[in-house]
Amino acid sequence: MLSENKTAAILVIGDEILSGxxxxxxxxxxxxxxxxxxxxxxxxxxxxxxxxLIVEAIRALDSSLGGRYDLLFTSGxxxxxxxxxxxxxxxxxxxxxxxxxxxALAVMRARWEARGVPVTGNRTxxxxxxxxxxxxxxxxxxxxxFHIGNxxxxxxxxxxxxxxxxAILPELPTGRPPVSESLDLHRGESEVAEELKSVAEAYPxxxxxxxxxxxxxxxGTMLVVRGLDQDRVAAAMAELKGRISA
Amino acid sequence: MLSENKTAAILVIGDEILSGxxxxxxxxxxxxxxxxxxxxxxxxxxxxxxxxLIVEAIRALDSSLGGRYDLLFTSGxxxxxxxxxxxxxxxxxxxxxxxxxxxALAVMRARWEARGVPVTGNRTxxxxxxxxxxxxxxxxxxxxxFHIGNxxxxxxxxxxxxxxxxAILPELPTGRPPVSESLDLHRGESEVAEELKSVAEAYPxxxxxxxxxxxxxxxGTMLVVRGLDQDRVAAAMAELKGRISA
Numbered sequence: 001m002l003s004e005n006k007t008a009a010i011l012v013i014g015d016e017i018l019s020g021x022x023x024x025x026x027x028x029x030x031x032x033x034x035x036x037x038x039x040x041x042x043x044x045x046x047x048x049x050x051x052x053l054i055v056e057a058i059r060a061l062d063s064s065l066g067g068r069y070d071l072l073f074t075s076g077x078x079x080x081x082x083x084x085x086x087x088x089x090x091x092x093x094x095x096x097x098x099x100x101x102x103x104a105l106a107v108m109r110a111r112w113e114a115r116g117v118p119v120t121g122n123r124t125x126x127x128x129x130x131x132x133x134x135x136x137x138x139x140x141x142x143x144x145x146f147h148i149g150n151x152x153x154x155x156x157x158x159x160x161x162x163x164x165x166x167a168i169l170p171e172l173p174t175g176r177p178p179v180s181e182s183l184d185l186h187r188g189e190s191e192v193a194e195e196l197k198s199v200a201e202a203y204p205x206x207x208x209x210x211x212x213x214x215x216x217x218x219x220g221t222m223l224v225v226r227g228l229d230q231d232r233v234a235a236a237m238a239e240l241k242g243r244i245s246a
Numbered sequence: 247m248l249s250e251n252k253t254a255a256i257l258v259i260g261d262e263i264l265s266g267x268x269x270x271x272x273x274x275x276x277x278x279x280x281x282x283x284x285x286x287x288x289x290x291x292x293x294x295x296x297x298x299l300i301v302e303a304i305r306a307l308d309s310s311l312g313g314r315y316d317l318l319f320t321s322g323x324x325x326x327x328x329x330x331x332x333x334x335x336x337x338x339x340x341x342x343x344x345x346x347x348x349x350a351l352a353v354m355r356a357r358w359e360a361r362g363v364p365v366t367g368n369r370t371x372x373x374x375x376x377x378x379x380x381x382x383x384x385x386x387x388x389x390x391x392f393h394i395g396n397x398x399x400x401x402x403x404x405x406x407x408x409x410x411x412x413a414i415l416p417e418l419p420t421g422r423p424p425v426s427e428s429l430d431l432h433r434g435e436s437e438v439a440e441e442l443k444s445v446a447e448a449y450p451x452x453x454x455x456x457x458x459x460x461x462x463x464x465x466g467t468m469l470v471v472r473g474l475d476q477d478r479v480a481a482a483m484a485e486l487k488g489r490i491s492a
Contacts, residue, residue: 015455018287019424019472020278022457023271027292032266041264043299046273046290049455053289080436081456082443122439157458178265190326193368197328209261209295210327211268212403226265 001207001227005040005175006070009061012046013054013076013086014156026075026154026161033165038175042069049077054089064149065093071172076156078145080125086153087146091130094148101129104144111142137167178207180226181237185244188212189221195243196223203236205229247453247473251286251421252316255307258292259300259322259332260402272321272400272407279411284421288315295323300335310395311339317418322402324391326371332399333392337376340394347375350390357388383413426472427483431490434458435467441489442469449482451475 010030016022027044034041043061047053054077059065062072077086091098104127109119117123126143129135136145136154140163145154147168154164185192189212200208206227213220223240227233256276262268273290280287289307293299300323305311308318323332337344350373355365363369372389375381382391382400386409391400393414400410431438435458446454452473459466469486473479 012290015453016457016470017274018277018290020274020276020281020287021470023274025269028263028266028269030266031264035266041266042294044258044264044290044292048288079456079458081439082446083453083455117434120436123436125436125439157460159460188363188369190366190369190371193327193371200328207261207329209329210325211262212325214403214405224262224267 001178001205003040003175003178003228005038006173007040007042007068008034008071008073009043009045009069010041011054011057011061011072011074012044012156013049013074014046015048015083017046018048025158026156029158029162030073030075030165033169036177037169037172038177039071039172040175049083049085051085051089051092054086055093058090058093058151062093062149062151064151070150072151074151074153075161078126078143078153078155080122080143084125087128087130090133090146090148090151090153093151094130094132096148097131098128099131100124101127101133101135104129104135107135107144108142136164139163139167176228178226178228179230179233180224181233182225183223183237183241184220185223186218186220188219192221192223192244195240198243199225199236199240202239203227203232206232206236208236208240247424247451249286249421249424249474251284252419253286253288253314254280254317254319255289255291255315256287257300257303257307257318257320258290258402259295259320260292261294261329263292264294271404272402275404275408276319276321276411279415282423283415283418284423285317285418286421295329295331297331297335297338300332301339304336304339304397308339308395308397310397316396318397320397320399321407324372324389324399324401326368326389330371333374333376336379336392336394336397336399340376340378340397342394343377344374345377346370347373347379347381350375350381353381353390354388382410385409385413422474424472424474425476425479426470427479428471429469429483429487429490430466431469432464432466434465438467438469438490441486444489445471445482445486448485449473449478452478452482454482454486
């Protein structure tokens with residue numbers, strides 16, 4: 001699909017995903033949001049809670065560090081425990097220090113003190129933020145995320161991740177969201193592959209996909225035409241329908 | 247966690263994951279299986295249905311091509327339509343040709359002819375297999391996956407992916423599966439971070455993780471100790487419980 005939209009990657013950090021203990025959902029949520037606002041998600045990576053791996057992935061993915069994509073969003077590893085090494089990894093990747101951020105500390109103190117929770121050393125660990133980063137508000141709990149270079153660092157807890165995505169959305173360089181039309185057929189993929197290919201070749205600016213499904217003992221194929229221009233998508237779908245029923 | 251187990255990566259191929267249309271589940275399934283048989287999953291990547299991106303990812307991840315991990319498992323892009331480019335990408339990554347595989351064709355013909363389905367040109371596209379690859383049986387439908395170098399190429403349809411995982415399992419270089427013990431606390435992560443860190447430092451051969459949870463208006467933390475030796479895991483958990491209740 002042709003597009004001048006910004007490109008993006010998501011980096012998920014967490015041993016619990018790789019061990020099979022947790023089924024990741026934040027990347028799927030953000031993928032839908034990015035698509036809706038016209039940012040082209042090109043890659044998702046999941047790595048362990050190990051600083052060298054995280055540093056390398058950030059450098060490979062954030063264009064401001066010579067990496068591949070315009071924007072990078074991370075999920076996980078910014079909690080208060082010893083296995084939360086994302087903030088230190090981001091600081092290392094950007095070659096900056098890490099400091100107790102007074103603004104973050106004030107936000108966290110205000111929230112906790114209102115609940116009578118003491119602000120201990122471990123809690124304040126979540127206010128350690130790379131120097132020069134801008135905070136990302138956390139409307140769900142308290143500890144903020146942060147943004148440095150083209151990297152947006154967010155928490156792995158799903159409710160907090162979503163709150164942080166909502167917080168950064170207004171400042172993202174949004175583009176032209178793709179539109180799509182679908183056609184659900186009770187036929188196998190192979191039976192429509194020729195027609196699909198012909199239309200895909202006639203509309204190189206669009207993305208045509210086919211997704212086989214099986215349910216209730218029957219099978220079929222969902223054909224999806226996707227692109228930036230509604231008229232082109234509609235024209236391609238009309239041609240596809242014509243060819244298939246012919 | 248210290249381990250002499252083989253390392254692995256999963257490469258998921260599919261625009262529909264990146265657009266947010268489909269929530270990926272194959273990587274989560276395989277992550278659980280690999281953990282159970284003692285293979286250490288170190289990375290998951292999701293890339294689009296674009297040959298150069300797939301080739302690059304395979305080369306980066308398969309040790310037989312100079313990549314990082316002992317084993318690579320792929321999901322998706324081996325169907326009959328124009329957007330299925332995984333087989334061609336694998337052939338390119340391994341610098342081999344791609345050919346109509348007679349064994350694959352025979353398997354597919356036997357199954358389809360028994361159902362009275364004609365074996366058309368598009369269906370036979372799924373029998374195009376890189377030269378030198380060994381087939382992976384597909385007990386769910388018919389078109390096989392394949393194995394070349396250290397890369398196992400499997401279908402994206404969840405039922406077929408699972409059938410192929412079952413088929414390769416007996417031949418994988420399994421290791422020592424980790425064991426784990428969990429402790430569910432109605433306390434915040436910060437309140438136990440110090441104790442968790444102390445025990446983690448005392449047991450460098452183990453992996454200690456903490457996972458905050460929120461449900462029904464209450465919150466807590468699940469602590470997980472993971473390692474290869476049951477006695478060590480039990481000892482670390484006992485020490486953790488002792489420190490937390492002290």
